Amino acid sequence: MNRGNAKKPVSDIRYMTMTAMLSAVAYVLMMLEFSIPIMPPFIKMDLSELPALIGSFSMGPVSGVVICLIKNLLHLPLSTTGGVGELSNFILGALFVAPAGILYRIKKGRKYAFIGSMIGAVIMSLVSVASNYFIVYPFYTAFMPMKEIINAYQIIYPKADTLLKCLVIFNMPFTFVKGLLNVLITFLIYKHISPIIKGTQSK
Secondary structure, eight states: OOHHHHHHHHHHHHHHHHHHHHHHHHHHHHHSOEEOTTSOTTOEEOOTHHHHHHHHHHHOHHHHHHHHHHHHHHHGGGOSSTTHHHHHHHHHHHHHHHHHHHHHHHSOSHHHHHHHHHHHHHHHHHHHHHHIIIIIHHHHTTTSOHHHHHHHHHTTOTTOOSHHHHIIIIIHHHHHHHHHHHHHHHHHHHHHHHHHHHTOOOO
16 A cells, blocks of 8 residues: 555545534534624624634635534524524525635635635625525514514614615625624634644644
């Protein structure tokens, strides 16, 4: 057996281990959600895409998407939306981290990592409108009338008088800012933790 083949299983084990660890961190961050004063109280901020973005850069876009999937599967037993919220979260998270990881794999460097992240953040924010309009909010109306949902937005901005307006005015920029926060933190810490994830730290 040549030396290159001997190293591959170790690489695979590290890949699976790091993906699992980042998924666990993402799950914990998903639990640490918090409210934003300028948003209705039922909309929460969390930074659970951060480990997925790091995984997408360090191990490839598939790893980033898998981290998004695992964190939502772990959260399913605690779901208050019958899995609808988790499905939406997975779709949006995957659309965020995959473009970043794909472009970074094609073109290395901070510039392309940033461009890929911005593309992902824009896609995530745009798709969030359709995801909330067709998937999430129809489920919420089983527990909270649409009028009350819209009223919660109108308390903040009275002209938001339809669900679509609410989503475009509030949810879309909120989702984009959420993506930006994940990108900012990733760029601050990635250089320090990527050698640990890749197993290239100096001994």
